[in-house]
Amino acid sequence: MTAPFSTRTARSRRTMLELLLPAGPGGAGPIGSEHGPPVPDHACRSPDATVMPARAPLDAVIAAELDTPVAPWVTDAAARLAAEDGRAAVVLFYGSNLRSGSAEGVLDFYLLTRTSAERGLWPRVSYREYAMPDVGTVRVKVAAMSLARFVQAARGERLDTTVWARFAQPARLIWHRDDAARATATAAVADAVATAARFAAALGPASGTAHDYWRALFRATYRAELRVERPGREGAILDPDPARWDRMLRLAWTRERVAFVESGGSLTPGRREARQVKRWRRRRLAGRPLNVARLVRAAFTFDGAARYGLWKVERHTGVRVPLTPWRERHPVLAAPAVFWAVWRARRRATVDAA
Numbered sequence: 001m002t003a004p005f006s007t008r009t010a011r012s013r014r015t016m017l018e019l020l021l022p023a024g025p026g027g028a029g030p031i032g033s034e035h036g037p038p039v040p041d042h043a044c045r046s047p048d049a050t051v052m053p054a055r056a057p058l059d060a061v062i063a064a065e066l067d068t069p070v071a072p073w074v075t076d077a078a079a080r081l082a083a084e085d086g087r088a089a090v091v092l093f094y095g096s097n098l099r100s101g102s103a104e105g106v107l108d109f110y111l112l113t114r115t116s117a118e119r120g121l122w123p124r125v126s127y128r129e130y131a132m133p134d135v136g137t138v139r140v141k142v143a144a145m146s147l148a149r150f151v152q153a154a155r156g157e158r159l160d161t162t163v164w165a166r167f168a169q170p171a172r173l174i175w176h177r178d179d180a181a182r183a184t185a186t187a188a189v190a191d192a193v194a195t196a197a198r199f200a201a202a203l204g205p206a207s208g209t210a211h212d213y214w215r216a217l218f219r220a221t222y223r224a225e226l227r228v229e230r231p232g233r234e235g236a237i238l239d240p241d242p243a244r245w246d247r248m249l250r251l252a253w254t255r256e257r258v259a260f261v262e263s264g265g266s267l268t269p270g271r272r273e274a275r276q277v278k279r280w281r282r283r284r285l286a287g288r289p290l291n292v293a294r295l296v297r298a299a300f301t302f303d304g305a306a307r308y309g310l311w312k313v314e315r316h317t318g319v320r321v322p323l324t325p326w327r328e329r330h331p332v333l334a335a336p337a338v339f340w341a342v343w344r345a346r347r348r349a350t351v352d353a354a
Helices: 055-066 072-084 096-100 147-154 162-167 179-203 210-224 234-238 242-255 274-301 305-317 325-329 331-353
Strands: 088-094 106-113 124-132 136-146 171-176 260-263 266-269
Touching (some): 055 179, 055 242, 072 136, 088 162, 096 234, 136 147, 147 162, 147 179, 171 179, 179 210, 179 242, 179 274, 210 234, 242 266
Antiparallel strands (some): 260 266
16 A cells, blocks of 8 residues: 555655656656656665654644634635535645735635646646625635645655745645645645755855845746746745744755754855756756746636636726626637727726826
């Protein structure tokens, strides 16, 4: 019987570059991963332990963070998402609304399912609007993927940076089907922090503060993911709780056996791992093509794309464009007319103000 994800502590030693598609002929391995002969679990364990040394402190901190209470409308939204999908195993909440505590804007959730790992690109993205007491309409964007694939991605076993870059950030585990799913997801989020910290050591300065390493990491992932972020966007993630990031870096480096020296608040990792730098280069090269492919797919598969797009247009331009049945069924075909309507409305407002 295959061991539960939560007890798998070995990190695969992988070398080949592939795309995020199904396994190749002969079961060579999942495309989009770096694969090779599996490493036995015992290879990375101490002789008398079932987990890696120093793993527990980071996992304990992450477990406590994931359990931090959230607003009732967040819990309600997560429960509704889980109820809509009979395969739901875990619902995680993260992003700017977690940091702000606001119901305004769009709440970001990951819905992890009990299905086997996906074939092809992931996650699948959709949009919902829920009426809530006291706060009105709550808007939700949900990324859905299998728990199995989430575990792999959090460990850095995939070329995609999306999962570990997102879940190195604060998150909450809002809903879980059972204790096994909860334990698996908690271990995976701890792995995401550890993966991000190792890349931070490779991408950051020779010596600097924890903030310097995390800032270098997020700037690099923004570029690799083809995300249009204004300069300093990483500050919105790091600045609200610098002590959290400082603590996470030390715990993760300790767990991952990244040797470092601290002097006067400045951290100096040991010799930079050439292997880790090479791993990042592969992810940087694959990042933009993967995200372009993901955007193209989302244009045709994003459930609720028209409703979400029109809300975004109104929020950023002040122009309200009605949602018609045709626009809801054909969001890509409707886009040019929507842009034209926005341009005309803004031009008319400019003329009227003159």
